[in-house]
Amino acid sequence: MRPHTHNTIRENMLSRIQSGEWALGDKIPVETSLAQEYGCARATVNRALQSLADQGLLIRKRKGGTRVCKLPVRYAKFEIPVIREHVEALGSVYHHKILDMKLSSSTASIRERLRLDTKDKVLRVDTLHMADGHAFAYEERWINIAAVPAILNAPLEQISANEWLVKEVPFSNGDVIFSAIGADKTTAKALETHIGTALFTVERTTWSLDEFITTMKLYYKEGYQLRSRL
Amino acid sequence: MRPHTHNTIRENMLSRIQSGEWALGDKIPVETSLAQEYGCARATVNRALQSLADQGLLIRKRKGGTRVCKLPVRYAKFEIPVIREHVEALGSVYHHKILDMKLSSSTASIRERLRLDTKDKVLRVDTLHMADGHAFAYEERWINIAAVPAILNAPLEQISANEWLVKEVPFSNGDVIFSAIGADKTTAKALETHIGTALFTVERTTWSLDEFITTMKLYYKEGYQLRSRL
DNA sequence: TAGTGGTCTAGACCACTCA
DNA sequence: GAGTGGTCTAGACCACTAT
Numbered sequence: 001m002r003p004h005t006h007n008t009i010r011e012n013m014l015s016r017i018q019s020g021e022w023a024l025g026d027k028i029p030v031e032t033s034l035a036q037e038y039g040c041a042r043a044t045v046n047r048a049l050q051s052l053a054d055q056g057l058l059i060r061k062r063k064g065g066t067r068v069c070k071l072p073v074r075y076a077k078f079e080i081p082v083i084r085e086h087v088e089a090l091g092s093v094y095h096h097k098i099l100d101m102k103l104s105s106s107t108a109s110i111r112e113r114l115r116l117d118t119k120d121k122v123l124r125v126d127t128l129h130m131a132d133g134h135a136f137a138y139e140e141r142w143i144n145i146a147a148v149p150a151i152l153n154a155p156l157e158q159i160s161a162n163e164w165l166v167k168e169v170p171f172s173n174g175d176v177i178f179s180a181i182g183a184d185k186t187t188a189k190a191l192e193t194h195i196g197t198a199l200f201t202v203e204r205t206t207w208s209l210d211e212f213i214t215t216m217k218l219y220y221k222e223g224y225q226l227r228s229r230l
Numbered sequence: 231m232r233p234h235t236h237n238t239i240r241e242n243m244l245s246r247i248q249s250g251e252w253a254l255g256d257k258i259p260v261e262t263s264l265a266q267e268y269g270c271a272r273a274t275v276n277r278a279l280q281s282l283a284d285q286g287l288l289i290r291k292r293k294g295g296t297r298v299c300k301l302p303v304r305y306a307k308f309e310i311p312v313i314r315e316h317v318e319a320l321g322s323v324y325h326h327k328i329l330d331m332k333l334s335s336s337t338a339s340i341r342e343r344l345r346l347d348t349k350d351k352v353l354r355v356d357t358l359h360m361a362d363g364h365a366f367a368y369e370e371r372w373i374n375i376a377a378v379p380a381i382l383n384a385p386l387e388q389i390s391a392n393e394w395l396v397k398e399v400p401f402s403n404g405d406v407i408f409s410a411i412g413a414d415k416t417t418a419k420a421l422e423t424h425i426g427t428a429l430f431t432v433e434r435t436t437w438s439l440d441e442f443i444t445t446m447k448l449y450y451k452e453g454y455q456l457r458s459r460l
Numbered sequence: 461t462a463g464t465g466g467t468c469t470a471g472a473c474c475a476c477t478c479a
Numbered sequence: 480g481a482g483t484g485g486t487c488t489a490g491a492c493c494a495c496t497a498t
Contacts, residue, residue, distance in 0.1 A: 235485095235486070235487085236486075236487085270487075270488085271487060271488045271489065271490095272488095272489090273486095273487075273488070273489085274486085274487060274488085277486090277487095291495080291496070291497085292494065292495040292496060292497090293495065293496045293497050293498085294495095294496065294497060295497095
């Protein structure tokens with residue numbers, strides 16, 4: 001193995017930051033100096049520095065040089081999985097049940113979230129996701145028929161709308177909102193719990209190429225925890 | 231501007247995925263072909279492809295070629311800010327109040343989280359974060375004195391432990407857990423709400439260079455929403 | 461074993477921005 | 480104006496792995 005790849009250089013730089021050799025706010029040497037120090041090409045140093053800058057540890061400015069970020073912005077990254085895979089990753093057997101499904105006109109709030117016209121139709125699907133036969137999460141979903149007409153012929157009893165959309169829609173952008181909410185009558189019944197129980201919820205709206213696809217709200221069974229690394 | 235920088239190439243490739251020209255699961259052309267097609271060096275194409283692979287849209291294998299990911303893994307990225315900045319970004323005036331602070335032996339559960347010995351001392355700080363004079367979030371924090379002894383001399387009335395640690399500890403790794411929980415007596419009182427109210431909570435444990443720094447649990451006032459983009 | 465991506469190099473030019 | 484990072488190039492060799 002070469003002694004100094006962009007990877008080992010990045011790690012070395014990270015430890016120089018962690019150890020305080022490059023203190024918060026400090027200007028660090030220019031790329032050409034570092035290339036000389038590490039005995040490699042400037043492009044290699046550049047790649048390592050860019051990677052650290054992407055992570056938010058460094059701020060780089062032309063002419064201004066590179067500085068260690070004073071208040072490094074930290075990110076928590078959550079994988080947004082297909083719920084079936086999530087349940088299976090937890091070691092349980094997954095299945096789902098459609099509680100309600102109907103084609104209807106959109107309500108005002110859904111129209112706003114999906115940027116729809118009054119005349120547009122939406123497919124409303126309520127799904128209960130289950131792990132080992134017990135309620136895991138309750139999903140309320142609205143789908144823009146105009147964007148994915150094929151959903152009307154999808155075997156949603158076999159494959160949940162969640163999974164079908166992930167597999168059929170090429171790529172999408174989305175908003176996510178996490179919050180806590182007390183269970184209402186509907187969600188309490190679906191999740192076999194009491195009204196008022198604190199539930200972890202995720203709302204997600206997705207679109208692709210400027211067309212709105214779907215919006216959903218997911219209520220997790222009480223006690224659910226979403227874990228991640230900084 | 232050059233017609234084909236790694237950036238414009240990446241965007242073009244993304245639209246080819248979104249449009250379905252490169253369908254889910256398909257193998258896409260090799261780097262040399264793409265370089266010819268875009269009229270640029272292979273390194274430039276490589277940079278664009280790597281960026282898309284980092285995003286989880288492509289899977290690349292030597293000899294195997296590059297494929298469009300069948301189940302693109304989507305990530306939600308949340309910024310973990312200093313609470314003061316978070317409150318100020320919402321347009322409110324921030325201040326904080328220390329409700330309790332004491333040096334003590336660690337309890338078993340905290341020892342486990344911070345990987346401490348029975349003899350190690352921890353600083354326990356309970357802080358109320360406020361926006362425009364109203365409760366915003368309640369924080370329970372335990373700090374490993376051995377890792378950051380300077381915390382004992384920090385003016386925690388002026389600068390919250392949260393902010394002090396972010397500014398003084400060079401860089402840290404961490405675990406994060408999001409969940410929903412019903413307010414207990416202590417949290418309900420601190421947040422001026424009722425017992426049982428659904429609260430959004432964040433637990434965070436951080437360490438740097440294999441030394442555990444701090445662990446905390448944050449209870450947000452009811453109605454709080456954490457927003458992000460996919 | 462051969463094809464593909466992973467990475468490095470040396471040099472070049474450009475774009476930004478600080479002084 | 481000059482220093483710094485941003486990016487591209489053409490070529491090279493290496494590492495992995497599908498066949």
